[in-house]
Amino acid sequence: MHHTSILxxxxxGIAAGKSTVARELTALGARIVDGDAAARDVVDPRTPGGAALVRSIAELLDTDVLAADGTLDRAVVSARVFSDADLLRQYNALLRPAILSEVGARIERARRTPGVVVHEIPLLSRTTAPLPWTYDLIVTVEAAEDLRLRRLQDGRGYAPAEAERRIRAQGEEVDRIAIADVVVRTDGTLEETRSATASLWERLTADRPPR
Known part of the structure; x- marks a missing residue:
């Protein structure tokens, strides 16, 4: 399908400020496809596909990952998979097909009208397996690791070792930058981040076709 929108x-990386940049882009007029939201929705046990996926995850990780209402206890799941690299790979292999299908459908809907569509994706780097869609521009949001560790500990209450595990599990900054067209750094003030995002928006909405 031909699209008049830019994807x-x-x-x-985690705690680098991706959600902040996404919020700024939304305020400027972008339509966001939230990869994390799609990942949550595909394990909704109120849907047939979600119920089946939740059962498979419980078989892999044990039934104590289920909350009383039958949903996944995200804190328990995270603690288990982020402490075991092999288990994390198996968990991602279960989720990936369902997430790709859901995200693909959301991107297709969002691209039916002109404008800027932003797919907020937590894991995208030169080591990522091929995706069923193509981006017109890739942006990575980065910040110094010590700042990200501090944000995870102070803002989200993670213990130091857990914060470091989360950062390691999401890959290396150099691998994200290797495929990025634009790097937005958030080491500075919020106003500096907003200014960088505004510059990005100008690039996205310039009167020229997508590359």
């Missing part, structure tokens, strides 16, 4: 892949 942007927005990624970045």
């Amino acid at each position: 942007v892949g927005l990624t970045g």
Whole structure:
């Protein structure tokens, strides 16, 4: 299908500020496809596909990952998979097909009208397996590792070792930058991040066709 919209892949390491940049882009007029939201929705046990996927995850990780209402206890799941690299790979292999299908459908709907569509994706780098869609521009949001560790500990309450595990599990900054057209750094003030995002928006909405 021919699209008159621009599709942007927005990624970045955990606690680097990706969600902040996504919010700024939304305020400027972008339509966001939230990869994390899609990942949550595909394990909704109120849907047939979600119920089957939740059962498979419980078989892999044990039934104590289920909350009383039958949904996944995300804190328990995260603690288990982020402490075991092999288990994390198996968990991702279960989720990936369902997430790709859901995200693809959301991107297709969002691209039916002109404008800027931003797919907020947590894991996108040169090591990522091929995706069933192509971005017109890839943006990664980055910040110094010590700052990200501090944000995870102070803002989200992670213990130091857990914060470091989360950062390691999401890959290396150099691998994200290797495929990025634009790097937005958030080491500075919020106003500096907003200014960088505004510059990005100008690039996205310039009177020229997508590359």
